[in-house]
Amino acid sequence: MTRRWQPALLDSQQSGGWALAHCKQHFLADSNGVLFPREWLKKQDLPILAEHGIGHFDGDAIYLLELQQPVDVPGCAWQSLRQFMLQGDADIFRLVGYATQIGTWARQHRFCGSCGGPMQPLAGERAMHCPRCESHHYPRLSPSMIVLVTRGDEILLARSPRFVSGVYSTLAGFVEAGESVEQCVVREVHEEVGVEVRNLQYLGSQGWPFPHSLMLGFHAEYASGDIVMQVDEIEDAQWFSVHRLPPLPAPRSIARYLIDVYVARRLGLPEPSLLG
DSSP states (O other): OOOSEEEEEEOTTSOOOEEEEEETTEEEEBTTBSOEEHHHHHTSOOOEEEEEEEEEETTEEEEEEEESSOOOOTTOEEEEHHHHHHSSOHHHHHHHHHHHHHHHHHHHTSBOTTTOOBOEEOTTSSOEEOTTTOOEEOOOOEEEEEEEEEETTEEEEEEOTTSOTTOOBOEEEEOOTTOOHHHHHHHHHHHHHOOEEEEEEEEEEEEETTTTEEEEEEEEEEEEOOOOOOTTTOSEEEEEETTSOOOOOOTTSHHHHHHHHHHHHHHTOOOOOSOO
């Protein structure tokens, strides 16, 4: 059976296929969705910065048009990446999530960071090449951890000022240079809420296109300490019973997966799938 979304390196010189128009984590969409006939879309007088062949969806070739700025197209509107996450089609979210990462990389690597020369796509690889100094730049991934801290039937959840009103989530942070992911978990938990943790268990990972994170998910047990919230980072943090939880992150997010797995284990329910 054909997988709905399958990343691949496609030659943008080939004709045909379908295309997405992307600009700064927003996609052009109409009543039929986010995919348009490629040749039709390229005739819409769009300010195209770059074009990349990114893979196949239901067996059809998919191309990404990275735009200088969003423009109006009759019958269409721009939708944010987060809107796609909240909608029901997980395959479409995987597609636009991947496209966002490639589009962001293409936008940020038009010129060489070493010598300032114009960059060119490298044939046969997902890479940008500088003819002047021979530098290569590949799509960036920034490793980060996300962790659910638990204490028996209680889970520690927090709010950032950037969250949707009322929503509480797990703790997260970027891995620093020279640091292991496990060290990052211990450090970030202590920095953000002031407690110590133990018995770390890795549960899974998720590419998180905001814009180019790789989220490594953990469960950790509470060891000691009282909640002390990090100023300017944490708006509120509390222990919640698995029987009385606040509004939670969106389904299909790894944050929600970590919570749902632990609640299922405590209540004897079937465990969810991260890919589902």
